Amino acid sequence: xxxxxxxxxxxxxxxxxxxxxxxxxxxxxxxxxxxxxxxxxxxxxxxxxxxxxxxxxxxxxxxxxxxxxxxxxxxxxxxxxxxxxxxxxxxxxxxxxxxx
Amino acid sequence: xxxxxxxxxxxxxxxxxxxxxxxxxxxxxxxxxxxxxxxxxxxxxxxxxxxxxxxxxxxxxxxxxxxxxxxxxxxxxxxxxxxxxxxxxxxxxxxxxxxxxxxxxxxxxxxxxxxxxxxxxxxxxxxxxxxxxxxxxxxxxxxxxxxxxxxxxxxxxxxxxxxxxxxxxxxxxxxxxxxxxxxxxxxxxxxxxxxxxxxxxxxxxxxxxxxxxxxxxxxxxxxxxxxxxxxxxxxxxxxxxxxxxxxxxxxxxxxxxxxxxxxxxxxxxxxxxxxxxxxxxxxxxxxxxxxxxxxxxxxxxxxxxxxxxxxxxxxxxxxxxxxxxxxxxxxxxxxxxxxxxxxxxxxxxxxxxxxxxxxxxxxxxxxxxxxxxxxxxxx
Numbered sequence: 001x002x003x004x005x006x007x008x009x010x011x012x013x014x015x016x017x018x019x020x021x022x023x024x025x026x027x028x029x030x031x032x033x034x035x036x037x038x039x040x041x042x043x044x045x046x047x048x049x050x051x052x053x054x055x056x057x058x059x060x061x062x063x064x065x066x067x068x069x070x071x072x073x074x075x076x077x078x079x080x081x082x083x084x085x086x087x088x089x090x091x092x093x094x095x096x097x098x099x100x
Numbered sequence: 101x102x103x104x105x106x107x108x109x110x111x112x113x114x115x116x117x118x119x120x121x122x123x124x125x126x127x128x129x130x131x132x133x134x135x136x137x138x139x140x141x142x143x144x145x146x147x148x149x150x151x152x153x154x155x156x157x158x159x160x161x162x163x164x165x166x167x168x169x170x171x172x173x174x175x176x177x178x179x180x181x182x183x184x185x186x187x188x189x190x191x192x193x194x195x196x197x198x199x200x201x202x203x204x205x206x207x208x209x210x211x212x213x214x215x216x217x218x219x220x221x222x223x224x225x226x227x228x229x230x231x232x233x234x235x236x237x238x239x240x241x242x243x244x245x246x247x248x249x250x251x252x253x254x255x256x257x258x259x260x261x262x263x264x265x266x267x268x269x270x271x272x273x274x275x276x277x278x279x280x281x282x283x284x285x286x287x288x289x290x291x292x293x294x295x296x297x298x299x300x301x302x303x304x305x306x307x308x309x310x311x312x313x314x315x316x317x318x319x320x321x322x323x324x325x326x327x328x329x330x331x332x333x334x335x336x337x338x339x340x341x342x343x344x345x346x347x348x349x350x351x352x353x354x355x356x357x358x359x360x361x362x363x364x365x366x367x368x369x370x371x372x373x374x375x376x377x378x379x380x381x382x383x384x385x386x387x388x389x390x391x392x393x394x395x396x397x398x399x400x401x402x403x404x405x406x407x408x409x410x411x412x413x414x415x416x417x418x419x420x421x422x423x424x425x426x427x428x429x430x431x432x433x434x435x436x437x438x439x440x441x442x443x444x445x446x447x448x449x450x451x452x453x454x455x456x457x458x459x460x461x462x463x464x465x466x467x468x469x470x471x472x473x474x475x476x477x478x479x
Contacts, residue, residue, distance in 0.1 A: 003141040003321060004245075004295050029223065031252040034359040044298070044351070047193075047242075048221030049249045051357060052298050058350035065145075065322040078455045078464050079144045083454075085194070085220070 003079070005045040005086040006054055006062050009039050019045060022070060045086065058097055111324060118327040119154045122334060126156040129338045133159050134286040135330075136279065136428055138166035138272055139293030140456020141321050147465035149323040159334065160427035163461075165275045166293065168242045169195045170422060171375040174413075177201030180239040181408035183266065183397065184214035189232070190266075191217040192227035192239035193410035195454045198447065200417065201458050203410035208240075222253050225430050229263035236260075237397045241268045245296050247386050248360040251367035254388070254395050264397040269386035273304055274295055276430040278381050279427050280312040287314075287428060289337045294320040294348040295390060299364070300347045301356025313342040320348040367392055376450060377423020416441050420449035432459045439463060 007019040012030070017037070019028040026045075033043060033050040042059050043050035054062050067082045126133065137143065143163045146152055152161060165171050177203040184190050184259075190206065197207045197218060210216040219225050222238055222474030229236035240250045247269035254265065272293070279285055292305060297318045305316040315336035319329025329347040336343055346352055366389075388396040397403065419437055424430040432438045442448040442459055451457035 003144075027350065029249075029252070031247055032357065032360040032363065034357045044295075046245055046295070047249050048223055049252070051245065051248070051295070052351060055350065061322070077148065078461060079141070079148050082141070082144070082455055100453060 003082055003086065004044045004051065005066060005083055006044050006059070009037055009041050011039055011045060012037070017043070017050065019043065019050075021045075022066075024087055040052050047086070066098065114324060115154075115204070115327060118324070118331050118476055120153075121331050121479070122159065122327070123156050125331070125334045125338055126159050129334070131158070133288055133334065133337055134428070135160070135289045135291060135333055135337065136162045136164040136287045137293070137319075138276065138432070139165040139291075139296070140167045140454065140461070141289065141295070142166065142293060142319070142326065143458060143461050144456070145321050145323060145326055147461050151323060151326060154327075155330070159330075161291075161330070162287065163426070163458045164287075164290075164428060165277055165375060165378055165426045166272075167337040167451065167454050167456040167458070168270060169193075169199055170426060170450040170451070170457045171270060171378065172196070172199060172241050173273075173374050173376045174202045175374075176266075176406050177205065178405035178408040179280075179398070179403045180206055180237070180266055181209045181214075182403055182405050183235075184209040184216055185212075185407050186317040186404070187235045188235040188401070189217060189228065189326045189398075190237050190239050191219045191228055192222075193241060194218040195267055195456075196239060196241055198307065198453050199450045200448075200453075201408055202405075202413055204333070204408050208226075209408075211326060222249055226259060226263055228251060229260045235262050235264070235401065237264050237266050237401075239266045239268065243270055243272050243296055244299050244386075247271075248299055248357075248364045249271070251363045252360075254367045254392050255363055264395050265388065266397040266399050266403075267368070267386060267388055268374065269368065270373075270381075270384055271303065273308060274370070274384040275375065275378070276305075276308055276383050277312070277315075278379055278384075280308070280314055282427065284429060285427065287315070287385070289315040289333045291326075291333055292316050292318045294318055294351055297346075297348070297356065299357050299360050301354050301361075301390070302344050302352055303354040304356070305344045309342045310343055315342055315345070317345045318348050318352050320351060320430060336472050376418070378426055392403045408444075414448075416448045422449040422451040422457075422459070425451060432462050435459070 006023040225238040368386040370383035371387035421435040451459040
């Protein structure tokens with residue numbers, strides 16, 4: 001729940017951004033991020049909120065961990081599931097089936 | 101079980117250099133060293149990538165109270181369950197669903213016909229409130245990283261009038277004081293969680309370092325980030341230097357996210373409270389300020405936690421060692437329930453429920469994550 005997940009801003013309307021996470025597009029709120037952001041910037045998302053703009057030089061290093069985790073497809077990996085949870089694609093956790 | 105057998109470093113040469121450095125430092129120190137981290141994601145990464153297997157045997161990395169779900173106290177869960185029994189819809193993060201209160205969880209309340217909604221974000225709870233005139237309560241759990249999102253929503257002036265928050269938010273730095281101050285604690289330094297520090301900034305640890313003369317290193321979550329953080333921490337312990345080192349500069353600054361802090365402290369104040377199984381933590385809870393009393397479920401409704409407490413804790417729940425595990429005095433293997441009466445499918449304690457709980461992480465990644473068989477990749 002504290003890991004967060006990085007994504008690239010596609011467009012911004014007011015305080016809401018559409019953010020691309022490896023092809024999955026989600027709305028992310030910009031109420032908390034403390035630097036001006038624009039489309040093309042990477043942000044770290046936590047429960048639907050951008051908490052930090054990721055500096056350009058750090059994008060690659062930040063993405064690496066997640067890319068390894070997202071390659072994990074056999075299920076049962078807590079970190080991969082938490083990342084997927086942050087994406088909201090599975091819901092935040094696993095109300096029915098705990099990862100086995 | 102997977103993960104622990106696959107040591108995959110992005111930069112194996114750098115990983116090896118860091119591991120070698122860690123061994124050299126511990127050889128110099130020449131005695132066992134105990135350090136603590138306070139983050140479920142750190143524990144996941146360490147277990148998943150088998151990092152403990154690369155550490156010198158005399159270096160003991162303990163997971164502290166870093167699982168927000170696990171430290172949510174039974175009476176807090178009881179309050180949420182009682183609100184459901186009293187007819188409210190309670191929305192919360194999925195990890196909270198199966199966390200036991202004194203005798204019931206929100207999942208039990210749901211199974212009994214109560215209205216419980218799992219949400220990914222507080223905004224989804226607000227959206228649910230807009231679809232009804234009935235009370236909708238967001239059971240808000242998590243550390244400062246999550247509490248800032250609750251704060252920002254409570255500052256909005258267009259919230260539906262039936263929306264309130266039951267805050268079980270916690271603030272990590274005061275819990276470090278409690279652990280550091282425990283007489284029986286062997287902890288000599290802390291690895292602080294990078295993403296909580298994005299919000300608070302690393303400067304917040306300076307007071308702790310000053311008071312307890314104990315080093316703090318802020319670390320990220322990549323295996324290399326953690327190894328680099330451990331090297332920095334063991335260097336400080338070895339030299340006897342109480343200092344804060346930011347080993348995660350690509351994300352964390354000294355000041356942190358001021359915009360988020362400002363919103364956090366406008367809505368919440370620190371309040372003493374009990375953390376499950378651990379202790380009363382002075383200033384460890386985040387309570388909604390009077391100005392937002394009309395959004396505080398505790399003040400809007402007469403919440404009766406006794407409704408949910410039932411006959412009290414089960415015989416098994418009384419044996420749970422979760423609290424001692426979370427302050428580093430015990431490990432899951434000291435618990436008679438671990439892997440027997442308490443498994444992820446049928447958890448007794450909160451540490452086996454949450455994906456950030458020590459017991460669940462150890463169980464999921466192959467029991468004890470520091471067995472010799474995992475060594476190989478980095479050394």
